[in-house]
Amino acid sequence: MPKFAANLTMMFNEVAFPQRFAAAAAAGFKAVEFLFPYDYTAHEVASWLQENKLENVLFNLPPGDWAAGERGIAALPGREEEFRAGVARGIEYALALGTKRLHVMAGLIPAGADLRIHREVYLGNLRHAARELATHGISLLIEPINGRDMPGYFLHTQAQAHALREESGAPNVKVQMDFYHAQIVEGDLAQTFRKNLDGIGHVQIASVPARNEPDDGEVNYPYLFRLLDEFGYEGWIGCEYRPRGATLDGLGWLAAATTQGVQK
Ligand SMILES: O=C(O)C(=O)[C@@H](O)CO
Numbered sequence: 001m002p003k004f005a006a007n008l009t010m011m012f013n014e015v016a017f018p019q020r021f022a023a024a025a026a027a028g029f030k031a032v033e034f035l036f037p038y039d040y041t042a043h044e045v046a047s048w049l050q051e052n053k054l055e056n057v058l059f060n061l062p063p064g065d066w067a068a069g070e071r072g073i074a075a076l077p078g079r080e081e082e083f084r085a086g087v088a089r090g091i092e093y094a095l096a097l098g099t100k101r102l103h104v105m106a107g108l109i110p111a112g113a114d115l116r117i118h119r120e121v122y123l124g125n126l127r128h129a130a131r132e133l134a135t136h137g138i139s140l141l142i143e144p145i146n147g148r149d150m151p152g153y154f155l156h157t158q159a160q161a162h163a164l165r166e167e168s169g170a171p172n173v174k175v176q177m178d179f180y181h182a183q184i185v186e187g188d189l190a191q192t193f194r195k196n197l198d199g200i201g202h203v204q205i206a207s208v209p210a211r212n213e214p215d216d217g218e219v220n221y222p223y224l225f226r227l228l229d230e231f232g233y234e235g236w237i238g239c240e241y242r243p244r245g246a247t248l249d250g251l252g253w254l255a256a257a258t259t260q261g262v263q264k
């Protein structure tokens with residue numbers, strides 16, 4: 001049965017990050033995801049999860065200098081040492097939080113760069129991270145991101161991500177299929193999901209094109225939720241959207257999905 005996790009980076013921004021855990025739990029969520037926990041100690045974040053009986057289903061490995069505009073370093077030559085240190089830091093947090101999925105961002109590639117070089121670096125880093133994570137039973141996720149929101153990002157299409165996943169040779173490398181990005185890049189969401197089901201480790205949702213609640217725009221989410229159920233998807237669905245107004249006011253879609261028996 002599809003299960004929904006609140007994305008605390010985008011949702012419940014009415015309150016500061018530490019208070020978003022209680023807000024999500026009060027709204028009925030049993031699980032949360034967020035981009036980065038590193039501004040806080042692992043102990044602090046673990047305590048917010050425990051106090052609110054929440055599971056953390058996903059966060060990202062350190063992405064390089066985010067404030068300076070970096071969006072991951074996994075495909076950037078010359079950053080391998082920093083990448084490995086980031087993997088160790090991510091594992092340290094994942095163990096403290098009980099997290100079983102870590103997303104690794106590939107990075108922005110300069111125009112005209114030799115993509116073969118970036119691909120080789122990326123595969124080498126994926127294999128290293130996957131090996132380290134496997135010893136703790138953690139999956140490594142890679143996510144194609146649309147080039148309108150993130151121009152220059154290395155990974156765009158589902159096919160590209162699944163080809164790299166297979167080439168990594170690591171069974172714990174999975175694709176994070178964000179329906180918002182996938183719809184913007186290529187559409188054909190239902191068939192693409194069905195075809196790649198075994199290689200998908202996490203799903204994220206938002207309306208297209210506004211990236212708000214999944215109850216408007218060009219994607220029919222009630223239909224997709226039913227399909228995910230029929231296909232036997234057992235993973236989490238991260239609600240990675242920017243609420244149009246107050247987060248609670250926009251949760252009607254979740255109540256409807258729950259009533260229809262989508263969420264258990
Ligand atoms: O943009 C997305 O979609 C993401 O999931 C990123 O926030 C990277 O995790």
Ligand SMILES: [Mg+2]
Binds near residue numbers: 143178204240
């Ligand atoms: Mg996403």
